[in-house]
């Protein structure tokens with residue numbers, strides 16, 4: 050705690066998270082090694098396509114890239130992508146609206162934490178996909194079950210990160226604020242909120258990642274629209290190249306969402322990144 | 325303003341075996357005096373200072389600032405933490421503005437005071453920096469002027485020079501003396517360093533190692549700004565080292 054105001058450890062942690070993506074992000078240390086790793090992946094892929102010699106099982110990378118180029122201009126695919134993104138954003142917002150206040154409550158009050166913690170830990174043990182059948186019973190087919198799954202899988206990450214953020218605030222900050230004349234409400238808005246922004250954004254990144262990861266799977270089963278649905282259709286029509294193109298698209302969207310949140314972290318918690 | 329501590333008792337209920345940290349501690353810091361609390365580790369200095377600040381409650385006793393009884397933390401008592409506790413999400417200038425904002429100091433007045441304080445602490449032009457961009461000495465000076473910005477009647481400090489190396493420590497003490505000579509705020513500071521106590525204080529209050537009592541109250545009669553040499557300085561040093569040894573032995577006896 051000797052360097053509590055530096056939050057040095059937290060800053061290092063942020064940097065490390067960042068380092069995973071810095072290669073494409075154009076940070077200070079721009080590196081081109083990622084090109085090599087992509088080249089290796091494509092080489093193996095090309096070799097596998099050559100050995101299988103079957104467009105159905107393993108289309109060559111160039112075919113998949115051509116399919117990707119078609120897919121990103123196909124209005125129907127884009128429309129379904131839009132449907133999925135909308136579901137993710139709604140589910141994610143619900144996760145934040147429930148998770149952040151609950152995280153504050155549990156981080157701040159030992160008693161609330163003692164009451165809610167066992168409940169959360171029990172629910173968390175149920176694999177998220179095991180909720181799909183019940184959520185269809187509750188919400189029918191379509192938006193309902195997918196949004197439920199996204200909100201549900203995300204809310205735990207948000208709660209846990211928020212709790213960690215609140216609990217890592219040094220007691221000296223509270224005392225300092227009080228001795229400078231801050232009341233309860235001002236301690237919340239002037240100390241707790243700004244101090245927890247980076248942890249909440251970490252939680253948001255995890256929630257969005259988990260939401261994006263499970264929504265497509267939920268859409269295989271529970272809907273007749275959305276990106277997952279388009280993928281199942283490509284599969285049944287034996288368009289393996291398109292299927293792979295869609296997988297690449299999903300990766301690109303997930304990556305873009307994550308970059309967006311890192312940017313948001315930089316602008317909301319710019320004090321951490323000032324050089 | 326005058327700070328009066330009267331009959332403070334504090335006990336911790338350490339797992340069935342109650343531990344008396346402070347028993348009937350009384351002391352007065354006169355207006356504009358610089359007083360240090362000296363004592364062996366664990367004797368209750370931080371506990372006493374936190375009670376004066378209102379961060380923890382005493383079992384018995386009263387604290388008066390300028391004849392007014394206080395029990396909660398408030399801007400009448402500025403506090404300088406050993407960790408400095410600067411808010412890392414605020415720039416240096418915003419940290420110093422914070423107590424003034426909380427007290428509703430009008431904007432013009434606030435900015436004027438900020439400029440005065442920053443130049444007093446030789447921090448002009450550094451206001452835009454965040455705490456993690458400051459050196460240890462700059463952080464310490466920021467913590468001092470932040471505490472002064474709210475115009476407290478009493479300044480409380482818990483080992484504000486504790487976390488740095490020897491050279492830095494001497495520099496910070498000199499800096500603190502210089503700042504204090506310009507303000508002459510009433511100060512109660514905790515330390516366990518004899519030289520620091522002599523260099524900084526008008527009076528040194530020595531606490532016993534056990535039972536939380538005051539053992540001695542020694543006025544330091546040296547001209548300011550001070551020097552760390554001379555016959556009288558060394559006499560004080562010998563005297564306080566003896567007292568501390570006694571305080572320590574006192575702590576050995578249950």
Ligand SMILES: Nc1ncnc2c1ncn2[C@@H]1O[C@H](COP(=O)(O)OP(=O)(O)OP(=O)(O)O)[C@@H](O)[C@H]1O
Pocket residue numbers: 336337338345363364365366367368369370371372516
């Ligand atoms: N919250 C607490 N619960 C129980 N015992 C405590 C608590 N806080 C302090 N104590 C005990 O009270 C005694 C005095 O502690 P305090 O921190 O005031 O000492 P100190 O004089 O500031 O020591 P140091 O010079 O090492 O900082 C110690 O024996 C400590 O173990």
Ligand SMILES: [Mg+2]
Pocket residue numbers: 369370371
């Ligand atoms: Mg202490």
